Amino acid sequence: MKLNIGVIKGDGIGPEIVTEAMKVLDRVGRVYGHELNYTQLLMGGASIDVHGVPLTEETIELAKQSDAVLLGSIGGDAKTSPWYQLEPSKRPEAGLLKIRKALNLFANLRPAVLYDELKGACPLKEEITEGGFDMMIMRELTGGLYFGERSTEVRDGVLTATDTLTYNEDEIRRIAKRGFDIAMKRRRKVTSIDKANVLDSSRLWRKTVEEVAKDYPEVTLEHMLVDNCAMQLVKNPRQFDVILTENMFGDILSDEASMVTGSIGMLASASLNETKFGMYEPSGGSAPDIAGKGIANPIATILSAAMMLRFSFDLDTEADAVETAVEKVLKDGYRTIDIMSEGKTQIDTAEMGDKICAYISK
Numbered sequence: 001m002k003l004n005i006g007v008i009k010g011d012g013i014g015p016e017i018v019t020e021a022m023k024v025l026d027r028v029g030r031v032y033g034h035e036l037n038y039t040q041l042l043m044g045g046a047s048i049d050v051h052g053v054p055l056t057e058e059t060i061e062l063a064k065q066s067d068a069v070l071l072g073s074i075g076g077d078a079k080t081s082p083w084y085q086l087e088p089s090k091r092p093e094a095g096l097l098k099i100r101k102a103l104n105l106f107a108n109l110r111p112a113v114l115y116d117e118l119k120g121a122c123p124l125k126e127e128i129t130e131g132g133f134d135m136m137i138m139r140e141l142t143g144g145l146y147f148g149e150r151s152t153e154v155r156d157g158v159l160t161a162t163d164t165l166t167y168n169e170d171e172i173r174r175i176a177k178r179g180f181d182i183a184m185k186r187r188r189k190v191t192s193i194d195k196a197n198v199l200d201s202s203r204l205w206r207k208t209v210e211e212v213a214k215d216y217p218e219v220t221l222e223h224m225l226v227d228n229c230a231m232q233l234v235k236n237p238r239q240f241d242v243i244l245t246e247n248m249f250g251d252i253l254s255d256e257a258s259m260v261t262g263s264i265g266m267l268a269s270a271s272l273n274e275t276k277f278g279m280y281e282p283s284g285g286s287a288p289d290i291a292g293k294g295i296a297n298p299i300a301t302i303l304s305a306a307m308m309l310r311f312s313f314d315l316d317t318e319a320d321a322v323e324t325a326v327e328k329v330l331k332d333g334y335r336t337i338d339i340m341s342e343g344k345t346q347i348d349t350a351e352m353g354d355k356i357c358a359y360i361s362k
């Protein structure tokens, strides 16, 4: 099969971790007989440096022509990087939000799994993690606060900033359907997160999710307030199967969920639209403090590449092979520094990529 992949290495640790994911994809190509064509695309700070803007129309066009996009991470140190001297709409993050919108990537899947081998890196008590956990966060990605109108202006002599949180029922319905569809392939439970005791947008969210649930009688639906969910994630993470939520709540809760799995360096993600096209990226940031040191954990990006094989190319066997290889390397005791624990062997970014490749064979 021919796989045309747009690659946005991005900023910070992005280039290092994407290089390892491409190494793994190349290995999959060799072992299973696929041809991989990469088109390098610029976005974020790397695009600002060349074009003065974080995302060009050309990048959007080339991304659309690809079957899928692999993305590292974007952004720099807000205190020291010149990118943050620019107005907010020209900063690296604006490029990421704009490409998600331009490609209509409304469904963001972030799986948080506690690997048996990584229990040592999990900050929770053993009695809580007993039996492990495996949840899928389904985050709405193109609506809500991050895309509402915003302004900063002087009102009655006082500097005042406003952000608006808007959702219509169509946007809620399409993400809810995705959440229930994926629950049908898992343990058939959806926990819908909102703040319906305060927000109108959450009350519409809850009502719409309940309507969608009627088409999925086999799925158990629970509603949970977002503040309670933040607590439940550390109190009893096993209760969750699919967490369905809006953009900002999903942004926050997915970072928390990743940490209870041991490290944000383990959390993959897929951003999908109505077609097979998707953008695949680790959920973590660009970590400028460790960029260039060769110590970043490439596993989240490698697992994102596995999601790409699964969702955009329907290559389930190949995706399974990558995921199994990751598990084997962890079982062998190899760790990057973020997931290091006593008695294990610490390796660097490139070695982790090599070890995972070595386990991919037919």
Ligand code: IPM
Pocket (backbone or CB within 6 Å): 075, 093, 096, 097, 251, 283
């Ligand atoms: C993420 C990131 C982005 C987001 C930022 C960089 C705009 O935090 O993918 O979770 O909030 O979506």
Ligand code: MG
Pocket (backbone or CB within 6 Å): 251, 252, 255, 283
């Ligand atoms: Mg985030």
